[in-house]
Amino acid sequence: MAKIKAFSPEFAAALKDEINKSSTYKQAGKGWKWTVGLVVEAEADKNFPVAQGVFMDLFDGEARAIKMVSDSEAGKADFVITAPYSRWKQVMQRELDPTKGMMQGKLKLKGDLPTIVRYTRASQEMTECTTRIPVEFPDEA
Amino acid sequence: MHDSDPGRVPGRSLDPEPMAARKEPQTLVEYTEGDDASAFAMMLGGLIEANVAGRPEKRADFDSLKARVGIQVDDIDESVTLDFRAGKLKVSNGLKRDRKITIRTDADTVMMLSNLAIGPFGMPVYFDTVGRGIVAKLLTGGLRIDGMLSNIPTLNQVTRVFSVR
Numbered sequence: 001m002a003k004i005k006a007f008s009p010e011f012a013a014a015l016k017d018e019i020n021k022s023s024t025y026k027q028a029g030k031g032w033k034w035t036v037g038l039v040v041e042a043e044a045d046k047n048f049p050v051a052q053g054v055f056m057d058l059f060d061g062e063a064r065a066i067k068m069v070s071d072s073e074a075g076k077a078d079f080v081i082t083a084p085y086s087r088w089k090q091v092m093q094r095e096l097d098p099t100k101g102m103m104q105g106k107l108k109l110k111g112d113l114p115t116i117v118r119y120t121r122a123s124q125e126m127t128e129c130t131t132r133i134p135v136e137f138p139d140e141a
Numbered sequence: 142m143h144d145s146d147p148g149r150v151p152g153r154s155l156d157p158e159p160m161a162a163r164k165e166p167q168t169l170v171e172y173t174e175g176d177d178a179s180a181f182a183m184m185l186g187g188l189i190e191a192n193v194a195g196r197p198e199k200r201a202d203f204d205s206l207k208a209r210v211g212i213q214v215d216d217i218d219e220s221v222t223l224d225f226r227a228g229k230l231k232v233s234n235g236l237k238r239d240r241k242i243t244i245r246t247d248a249d250t251v252m253m254l255s256n257l258a259i260g261p262f263g264m265p266v267y268f269d270t271v272g273r274g275i276v277a278k279l280l281t282g283g284l285r286i287d288g289m290l291s292n293i294p295t296l297n298q299v300t301r302v303f304s305v306r
Contacts, residue, residue: 100217102184104181104219105179105183113305118305
């Protein structure tokens with residue numbers, strides 16, 4: 001299966017498809033009605049020189065739209081999770097659990113905590129969706 | 142256009158409380174280490190503060206809760222002490238002495254505890270999926286609560302303040 005470049009528009013489209021294919025997410029995300037921004041901070045030494053953002057319009061168990069945007073645009077979402085590129089790579093390779101990452105400050109969350117805690121299962125499944133995408137990382141290309 | 146400003150009205154007190162004594166919005170949660178509070182301490186403090194601020198029933202528990210509670214999360218090697226002081230919470234990095242209750246578990250179970258449903262009479266619900274998961278963790282040693290048996294009412298109060306449900 002051909003690999004998709006990480007944090008490319010194709011990656012965003014593949015993530016949307018994966019989320020919408022997931023019956024677990026459909027159930028766990030019921031009632032969710034907020035946008036989520038993922039800010040991927042630049043790491044020039046990892047061949048990721050410019051910060052990027054992923055803007056996710058998630059609604060009631062469905063991904064309505066997922067697109068690549070600037071980091072500042074992603075920062076305008078209702079919930080924003082920020083981490084350097086290499087941390088996101090760890091998440092996508094199942095080396096870092098995002099919940100633990102947030103507890104340890106490796107991923108920084110902005111947004112209403114009780115809401116995100118209520119949807120822990122949905123966010124775990126969303127992470128699982130990213131791990132199902134065959135990704136080519138910029139520091140491995 | 143109607144001017145709603147009453148101006149100086151004879152016989153009406155301008156302000157029963159002098160400006161200097163006017164109360165600022167109170168901070169419910171303080172961090173012993175200030176800006177150096179750990180991410181875990183900030184997360185738990187922020188979670189409890191948001192829970193309490195938005196829910197009067199949780200605020201009532203918070204306002205009467207006096208207990209020092211430790212939480213040790215083994216798989217991420219993080220711990221905090223939550224010092225509930227009847228309407229105030231002081232969060233410290235690490236486990237401080239003289240704790241009434243100490244919860245030792247993993248990160249996933251901490252999230253489960255914060256998702257525990259609260260049923261009639263403010264009792265935690267242990268028969269739904271999350272509740273059964275917590276009971277299973279207790280029975281298998283994945284969740285240990287020091288001081289549980291002698292402090293059940295306090296533990297239930299802490300659970301209500303901590304749960305987002």
